[in-house]
Amino acid sequence: MLYRPEQLEFCQSLPKIELHAHLNGSIRDATLRELAAQLNGTSISMPDVQLRTQQASRPMGECFKLFDVIHQITTTCAAITRIAREVLEDMVADNVVYAELRTTPKRLPKHGMTKESYMSAVFQGIDDYYAASSRAHDIQVRLLLSIDRRQSTDEALETARLAVQLRDKGVVGLDLSGNPSVGQWETWVPALDFARQHGLRVAVHAGEVYNPEETAAILAWGPDRLGHMCCLDASLEQQLLLSRVPIELCLSSNVITGSVPSYQDHHFAALHNGGHSVVLCTDDSGVFATTLSREYAIAASAFTLSDEQLRQLALTAADHVFLEPGERQVLRARMEQLLGGSSK
Numbered sequence: 443m444l445y446r447p448e449q450l451e452f453c454q455s456l457p458k459i460e461l462h463a464h465l466n467g468s469i470r471d472a473t474l475r476e477l478a479a480q481l482n483g484t485s486i487s488m489p490d491v492q493l494r495t496q497q498a499s500r501p502m503g504e505c506f507k508l509f510d511v512i513h514q515i516t517t518t519c520a521a522i523t524r525i526a527r528e529v530l531e532d533m534v535a536d537n538v539v540y541a542e543l544r545t546t547p548k549r550l551p552k553h554g555m556t557k558e559s560y561m562s563a564v565f566q567g568i569d570d571y572y573a574a575s576s577r578a579h580d581i582q583v584r585l586l587l588s589i590d591r592r593q594s595t596d597e598a599l600e601t602a603r604l605a606v607q608l609r610d611k612g613v614v615g616l617d618l619s620g621n622p623s624v625g626q627w628e629t630w631v632p633a634l635d636f637a638r639q640h641g642l643r644v645a646v647h648a649g650e651v652y653n654p655e656e657t658a659a660i661l662a663w664g665p666d667r668l669g670h671m672c673c674l675d676a677s678l679e680q681q682l683l684l685s686r687v688p689i690e691l692c693l694s695s696n697v698i699t700g701s702v703p704s705y706q707d708h709h710f711a712a713l714h715n716g717g718h719s720v721v722l723c724t725d726d727s728g729v730f731a732t733t734l735s736r737e738y739a740i741a742a743s744a745f746t747l748s749d750e751q752l753r754q755l756a757l758t759a760a761d762h763v764f765l766e767p768g769e770r771q772v773l774r775a776r777m778e779q780l781l782g783g784s785s786k
């Protein structure tokens with residue numbers, strides 16, 4: 443058993459902040475199957491979809507094949523709008539009060555989709571959520587635009603420019619993600635530099651596989667937050683601690699993909715015990731069948747965290763959001779107030 447039911451219940455009662463969630467990776471299984479069924483008879487093969495979506499084991503390579511399948515299914519603005527709305531519904535049901543959702547804007551000429559219309563579809567989903575929900579004020583949402591590691595310098599720059607253009611729509615930063623075995627770090631540096639020069643914040647996936655040269659270069663560049671940082675040697679570990687860059691940690695994702703051998707072995711413990719800033723996140727709640735509460739419960743159980751330590755973890759996430767300082771302080775005060783209410 444990964445955790446006791448009462449641990450999950452306690453974690454569900456905590457107000458939480460989600461800083462690392464990929465939109466298409468957070469798609470509900472039911473929605474994925476429904477959208478896939480609508481494509482039956484087209485070039486999408488249903489057995490392939492079933493195989494990929496029902497596989498219990500999802501090592502890294504399989505995950506990226508699954509993302510390709512998901513992307514073949516979510517090609518319409520209506521689908522993207524629906525996923526965005528449902529992701530917010532699921533987060534609010536899980537007591538997430540602030541979320542930075544990340545997604546890769548897509549250009550699909552065959553489907554009449556541009557990166558701009560893709561983003562409009564995401565905004566529409568958020569608007570639809572707020573219009574329909576009686577709990578609308580329970581969640582505050584911001585966005586990061588992702589660069590996929592398959593992209594060229596020009597494509598990455600295009601995404602960075604779009605992110606800057608969309609700042610007044612709630613885009614606060616850029617993310618670098620995608621298959622960690624693909625591409626070269628130098629390719630995307632101009633886009634990340636551009637975003638930073640224009641006042642956006644930058645989060646980078648790093649060390650998801652062992653690639654010490656790249657991880658060293660990423661640390662030297664100095665992202666505002668890092669994702670994962672699983673596969674490091676002793677010298678990189680030292681550089682990471684010195685850098686004091688907060689890390690988004692996704693326990694289920696790392697164990698399921700095989701970046702980390704088991705929950706007990708996860709580097710969460712060493713970082714947390716050493717006082718390094720960490721934020722628990724889901725990564726892909728749909729693909730890894732999890733919720734943020736479940737990630738907290740897994741941490742509670744694997745690392746024997748007290749209720750007070752869990753409360754502190756939830757609270758300190760507020761210090762690492764990509765909001766302006768004033769807004770960040772308001773969020774932190776809100777968290778303190780809500781956490782006061784959740785104490786037993």
Ligand SMILES: CNc1ncnc2c1ncn2[C@@H]1O[C@H](COP(=O)(O)O)[C@@H](O)[C@H]1O
Nearest residue numbers: 464465466467509545546588590619620621
């Ligand atoms: C499992 N660990 C991971 N490592 C790296 N990148 C990941 C990821 N999980 C998800 N993504 C990135 O997010 C995309 C799906 O969401 P969007 O289409 O952008 O909304 C994936 O295609 C991949 O680029």
Ligand SMILES: [Zn+2]
Nearest residue numbers: 619647669725
């Ligand atoms: Zn990720």
